[in-house]
Amino acid sequence: MEILPVLGIPLLGGVLLGLVGHKRWAPELNAFMSFATLAAAAALTARVIASGPVTALEEQFFVDPFNVFLVALTAFVGFTTSLFSRPYMRTEEHDGRLSAGRLRLYHSMYQLFSFTMLLTLLTNNVGIMWVAMEGATLSTVLLVSLYRTPASLEAAWKYFILCSVGIAQALFGTILLYFAAEKVLGPGGTALLWTHLHEVRGELEPTVVSLAFVFLLVGYGTKVGLVPLHNWLPDAHAEGPTPVSAVLSGLLLNVALYAVVRSKVLVDGALETGFSGNLMMGFGLVSVVVAAFFLSRQKDIKRMFAYSSVEHMGIMTFAFGMGGPVAAFAGLLHMTVHSLTKSAIFFTVGHAAHATGTQNMDSIRGLMRQSPTIGWGLAIGTLAILGMPPFGVFTSEFMVLTTAMHEHSWATPFLLVALGVAFAAVFGKVQPMVFGEPTARPLPHPPALVPVFVHLAIVLMLGLYIPPYLVDWYRQAAALIG
């Protein structure tokens, strides 16, 4: 049973670090636990590739090509973020911003957070998925307010209130789904299991399911950061410590979108009309355009990249909204390359903020001159996230744009204008930071930049050549999404 270690290790890590999180070697333990999770996830992935979808513990857990690659991605980025957080947290402690006690909280919450995310991905029970999602929110709220500054408290409060209310609506959606399923599958626990729901989705009651989808979309949409519901995202991602921002931007948004797509699959089966697809496309398009115009007014670097996350989540939602094998393939690929690139960017941003002592973009200058690795990492990462070929982000954007052009040609001009404005805004701000006379000071602890260049190398590879097993992995998942 490969599923249990994948969930057990982070839970154990959370508890263990809860006890010894304040010790000097706590970051190493944290990294080791994340590595163990990665190893377990790799074993699970190998098994799913070999023998197809797996269910465990009398169908409470379910793994198919769609969520196994997300599990692998979550474990991998979780591990690289833990590597990055070692020097980062030590520098924070060295600068006196964090006490040992808070580090203990940080490390235990970090492991619990990856546990909740993996649980959301692996569970077959839609209710448990909601509970795990709520757990993810709870575990990161304290992390966002780790610094106890007025700004971080405000960010955490907004994050907690908005997300809890959002997720509460998702619970109502889940209840309606359960209600519609129970009429077909009869009472008992099986009505909440996604596999059963998937088989019987044709016979679900259309009106109830569409109502449920509205609540689910608005609920989980708040967690994804779609525009009218996105207000918490820039504050939460900017005020928390950078490893938290990296994990939030890189992974939590993907998991939320995974939940939305899972419910879209069910709703599509129930309703013949493209109701759910159009809704997601609408939200996606509005998110891309509004986020693009937000970018040019930012002063704080992490807030800017948070808005960039909103924009990319908009693109993914638009892609999954369009439906069809190519668009779904593009959405999955975009999920992967976005989380890899965005986490790499946050790593460099973390080190840059430490080197210059501020997150205000106007006073960060000459990174390349001060420390070429951080400078080049940020430059290449920014170019990758802006969709410049030969990086993978362009590949998925190319597929999204080309499919959009001949299915929904009315949407393409908006997308292209948004991409152009986003490029001008972000690159206009990052270029002066990377070039010019340095304002940075050397870091007390050497920056861990190996993860950055590993991520960017993978994204570059995905831009030029997607390995065949990854291709049919995505294809099966895309067929599943339909």
Add this chain to the structure above:
Amino acid sequence: MSFSPLVGALAATAAWLVIGVLALIPAGNASFARKVAFPLGALVGLALAVFGLLAVWEPTASLTLVLGLPDLPFHVRLDPLAGFFLFLLGAVSAGISVYAAGYFQDEAPERLTLIGLQYFVFLAAMALVTLADDAYLFMVAWETMALASYFLVTTDHHQPAIRSAGFLYLLIAHLGAIAILLCFGILHGGQGDYSFAALRDAELTPFWASVAFLLAFFGFGAKAGMLPLHAWLPEAHPAAPSPVSALLSGVMLKTAIYGMVRVIYDLIGSVRWEWGVVVLVIGAATTLFGVLYALMQHDLKRLLAYHSVENIGIILLGLGMSMVFIGFGHPAAGVLGLIAALYHTLNHAVFKGLLFLGAGSILHRRGLRDLNDMGGLIRSMPRTAFYFLIGALAISALPPLNGFVSEWLTFQTALQAPILGHGVVRSLLPLFAATLALAGALTAMCFVKVFGIAFLGQPREPRHPVRAPPPHNGGDGGPMERLGMAWLAAGCFVLGLFPTSMLLVLNRVGASLTGWGLSDDALASGWLWLVPTTPAEASYSPVIFLLVIVGVVLLTILLVRRFYHGRVRYSHPWDCGFPEQTPRMQDTADAFGQSIRHVFGPLYLMKRSLPGPDDPAPKFTLKVEDRHWYWLYLPVARLVEFVSSRIALLQRGRISIYLLYSFITLIALLVFVR
């Protein structure tokens, strides 16, 4: 698979990439990059040129690589058009790489390794753009080219001006790429994948074909420096190190022209004459604007960049005429126009590369960049002066060099106007030829100014601090630099004196695109006479030109020495008897352009500061600005600023408002669902 030019070209591109990566090795004070990389790159360039030429004569070869998207692997194709542009890329980059070997000798190792990597990635990307046969590989190569050249332009990024130039360059390149992507989308029409073959046989309604044309024209035009979207070119090209500026101006602009020809002639196929008129109007405007603003510059590299804008205008004139003729159903004259445009593309690559290398030598050896600081350089840099003179004569379209041949062909195309049916267009065409003549004459004036002020006359004392102290004796460049310049100068001569060989190559390219070739007695005219249509109509023999002039010059010198004594007496310059002759009494670069400012006054946006009568330190400053900044670029920036400030109201910071947004969205959707 058998060895074909396509495989050879791919091997050359791969070789460039390998050299680029190897150049990163910092061992031994970056010895690989310093000593081996650039000459090796030049050899690979030559090989690529040979493969390009071979490809023109061989049937089209195509290949699919294993890289790329799962359902759209990279397609690669080498047809005569791609072969010609590979030849251009290979030959010109060979000369520039040899020059770069000498130029980058004394670079700091960490800068040199980066320059080496980006330089060869840039070359490989350009080769890939020419070889690409599907929309995805084309876009990847296109933007990698923009990216690599961006990092080259911002090598010494400590100057704020260079940073803003780099940003503007990459921004407009990216917007252009977005327009091209949209054009491919429209061409696609819905079925099949995105390979060029599928795009070719997707039939389009005239409306969508025109939309695709406009998108392609402005997308590639943005990269070529066409009028409304040219503002980045005079900023970005001078900012780069000189060999890179030569590559940017000489070769990269040509990949934009290649893209334009590939999309309009090959992918869209059915060319309409209205498009030709649009291209002609914008081409004429670009030409005149480019040369008139070049005359106003006193920064040498900025002047050369404006001339690139002008020459792109000339190429567009040729293309426009060819599209008008093809649109009206006269493909024979259309092919002549296309050949004139492609010939000028090659010529411009050669002589603009040579001029930038010359400017590079002056900057590298003497640290001088502003024309008002130069003077009398011919005495200390005779060889550079000689090569620069050849480049100047070539760009001014003076016989017997190559610049004249392509302008002459463009004039011949214009003179085919009477066969057109449409009254207005028939009389418009010669007017466009007149703007070409005006631009040619103005270029001649501009390069008299450049050569006269920079190389001739007395050395002026530099007003701007000399940035790079001259590392050597301030004389001519090293052997490699001279070899690079000699190669391009020889190119000017060969292309000027033996145009018929290149005409045959271009005829095949034209035939592969439009299915029509030149008339057979044009092709049978032997190497001595260049005949575009029929010998009776027009013919031109550059060889006889040169022989007669050189013969007469030698004959006169002999006769004068024989019959009359050759005695010479050296004394002070006469200057109507004025005794104290100081260098400050010579013309400055701005003074030379004064008559142009007088004649074309309203075109310029002049900011002038005249000293008062009792000003102890009178200082006259003149700044000529480009109106387009105020017509197009700043209004767009202000619009984006306005929209984003309106949207920023969405995030006012109050949590109750955020909750309200969520609530209203929920209620709205629920109402919509019911």
Add this chain to the structure above:
Amino acid sequence: MNYAPGIAFQILQSVFVVLAAPLLAGWVNQCRAWLQNRTAPSILLPYYTLAKLFHKDAVIAEHASPVFRLTPYILFGCMWLAGGIVPVLATDLPFAPAADIIALVAVFALARVFASLAAMDIGTSFGGLGARREMLIGFLAEPAMLMTLFTAAFISGSTQLTTIVETLSRRELAIYPSLAFAAVAFLMVLLAENARIPVDNPTTHLELTMVHEALILEYSARHLALVEWAAAIKLFAYMTIGFAMFVPWGIAHAGDWAGLPFAVAALAMKLALAGAGLALIETVSAKFRLFLAPEFLSTAFLLAVLGMLTHFLVRG
């Protein structure tokens, strides 16, 4: 066709043009003197000045570059080539296909560029002034010149001077409105290019007004002789281009020795009339200030364009 007579004719014409040019210059000076009722210098005066100059020692500035010393020979070579191409005595010469009218205009442009460069070489203020003014007039005159030549090219369907002469001389004596416009435009361009009175005074040394003189200020002895000779040939060539386009009758065909004496006579008569006309224009009009030259030449350009448009409209 056998080349012998063609080459013989070619050499004959080239030598004839080079030798006759100073005669034409002398004739124009003589006519001007009579019109201004002063005693005219001998018609051979230009030959004497050339001979005198060739005997003197050349005085050159210390730091003159090779460009300065080579330019007189290059100017002479260019004008010699122009003389060889234009059908002065005979059409269909071996050199004729070497260059058409566009190449001819380019040859004059080449000569102008080298003259300006040589003027700037010594680094005196007058050299720069002369070069700037020469290029100003040059870049305005070239489009006008090309448009006049285009009109003739459209009528005869070719840009080769030989074909133009043959088609125009065979046509019956009809007055072409387009050619009339082109002729006036050509005359204005001729005046500007050869530094005649309305645009520039060939004989003046007044610094403020001189254009052509400023270019050759630094030359002396044999270099000055060659430059003056080239200027004379240029005037001769311009006149013969005018004859070829507007009064083409009487030019012999290459190779028929019988037609030669008649061609020479016809040429002499045309040149005499043209020289007198030029002298008349010079005495009647006064020199513009420099910045009226652009208006003068843009009217020339407008007339040429009008000529071309009438050709299209009238010809239909």
Add this chain to the structure above:
Amino acid sequence: MADTVSGQIVNLLAAFLLLVAFAMLSQRRVLSLVRLFAWQGAALAASTLVVAYTTAQPHLYISAAITIGLKVIFIPWALHRLIDRLDVRWDVETLINIPTTMLAGIALVIFAFALATPISQMAGTLTRSTLGIALACVLLSFLMMIVRRKAIPQVIGFLALENGLFFAATSATYGMPLVVELGVALDVLVGTFIFGIFFFHIREQFESLDIRHMEKLKED
């Protein structure tokens, strides 16, 4: 079956729950707000017990027990202690005056009923008619969160929202499976605990629990 005694009792309790929701919306003092919340919890527990008794579903007893334990005893007690420790006794200001909020509330109830009627016909459960009321409770507590200016009333609004959801679950489908019920209850518990921590931090940073201090993170 619908009009049996238990059905009437459940409807009665549902009506009481709606009344409490309205009362909370218009309440001025924090302490009475907490007491109303406790009553709401009690009503919810009672209805769960009735449903458990009539449909003899064992897990409903457990869920009723959890509700009583959590929402009637522990959370109100915790809130009381917090209010004493933070001595936030003064009454609660609202953004919009009470009458307009009440009108909005009524509109929301009507909308909720219009939305829920098609679904309740299909529901086979005894308490299907109360689905509309549950949805109304959810929307009302949502509105309460929007209009409150202090942190604690906002949190109480959120907890009322959770109550509404629990009630919807029991009325639509006789409650969620036990493991989900436990999970949700755990989340609510941890949520309240974290809210408590936040109250102390906010109090320490801003000296008051007024949310208007927390408006600095915005786009200028």
